[in-house]
């Protein structure tokens with residue numbers, strides 16, 4: 001599995017401290033950071049000639065002085081502006097090395113920032129915990145307004161490296177190179193967007209695991225897929241891959257349950273049944289005859305023998321918030337089977353319905369806000385904290401959707417790490433995309449994956465399919481466009 005451990009800033013500081021205690025001088029770490037950043041600069045921006053390095057008062061700024069010196073020694077045209085004098089001994093030392101080779105440092109932002117080929121953001125790293133004060137905030141806004149590519153050192157300045165949010169102004173980076181430990185806040189929410197392309201260098205620091213420092217989360221990407229997918233035996237028969245029963249599709253929302261059912265088929269479920277409004281049965285069978293469709297009129301529930309035959313339930317796509325939807329949900333929950341609860345099923349959960357232990361709930365930030373009785377801003381201001389609260393409250397597997405979806409398992413006593421899906425793009429933020437995800441996870445549950453694994457791999461599969469589909473453009477990406485890449489990836 002290509003899993004990357006992610007850390008909170010305090011753990012990275014501890015690793016930093018242990019590395020220094022092991023005999024690597026702090027200035028040596030800073031020089032290594034500068035070297036790693038300059039090497040990345042040369043690889044990623046080979047055409048850049050005019051570099052503007054912006055240094056802050058802390059050690060992030062120190063990294064910037066090293067980059068400026070290396071760039072000047074390599075013959076690039078380098079301007080350096082310092083927000084304030086460097087504060088630590090090591091930052092002062094590398095600033096002196098910059099001056100020794102003739103480098104100057106102005107205290108005002110260059111007024112020709114927009115003529116730089118590249119801006120190096122060495123203003124702030126993991127040392128901020130609140131909205132940037134002035135003049136830092138104005139410098140950050142000027143950087144973003146310049147329209148020039150930005151290489152951020154360690155963390156885009158202004159971003160909270162633990163929560164993945166920016167309370168005030170924050171740099172929009174083209175790429176970010178982080179040091180020593182990957183910061184969790186760069187992998188989800190706004191942090192994933194602000195970081196741009198991420199690069200990492202451990203600076204030769206000891207591995208966190210060896211130092212007893214535990215990861216706060218684990219990032220999984222498409223390279224994790226093939227090892228984790230359920231394998232199909234050569235003599236497999238359709239019953240071996242389970243039977244998904246999808247419940248939903250209230251009046252006017254027949255497409256949602258169709259998308260979930262088709263995604264379940266495309267991801268290898270052996271049998272897929274749909275229980276939906278009578279009005280949708282004809283169209284559903286015409287469009288996807290591989291499904292079995294059962295009409296559930298008003299005031300009725302899915303037949304007991306159908307619920308008994310299903311191995312997995314997918315409840316929620318187009319379910320609606322009325323009595324019909326609630327009775328469908330209650331019938332499904334009474335079956336006590338591994339279930340995926342999404343969309344309006346979560347609305348009913350917010351009203352008091354309880355997910356079973358072997359459930360996966362898949363709220364987007366708005367649904368999470370309703371479940372936790374807070375605002376969407378609260379959710380997005382610390383997605384990791386929101387995930388833990390949801391897992392603890394509902395005691396099941398939670399998939400918090402969004403840029404860098406998060407997964408945690410609240411059904412066990414011992415806390416499992418949070419998983420971060422390092423894939424996906426804004427093209428997936430369209431109606432129907434969540435219905436497809438519900439079908440994907442249901443298919444993996446039906447093929448025997450445990451709820452946590454089905455949620456992790458299902459979310460990764462769905463996001464990666466979105467990245468494949470987005471190769472033809474993010475705009476106009478329809479959830480139906482995911483079906484073909486899903487089929488390719490599930491057979492990878």
Ligand SMILES: NC(=O)C1=CN([C@@H]2O[C@H](COP(=O)(O)OP(=O)(O)OC[C@H]3O[C@@H](n4cnc5c(N)ncnc54)[C@H](O)[C@@H]3O)[C@@H](O)[C@H]2O)[C@H](O)CC1
Pocket residue numbers: 012013015016029030033056057058059060061062063087123124125126127128129130131132133134136153154155179180181203
């Ligand atoms: N282990 C590693 O990852 C390595 C880290 N290095 C670099 O060092 C920084 C962390 O340095 P630190 O001095 O602790 O913090 P910053 O450089 O981020 O700056 C903090 C600086 O900023 C001032 N400040 C704090 N809050 C605000 C605010 N809201 N508005 C304005 N100013 C603020 C505060 O006074 C501090 O002086 C890390 O990110 C790496 O880049 C090592 O060099 C390599 C190993």
Ligand SMILES: [K+]
Pocket residue numbers: 060121122123124125152153154155156157
């Ligand atoms: K920075």
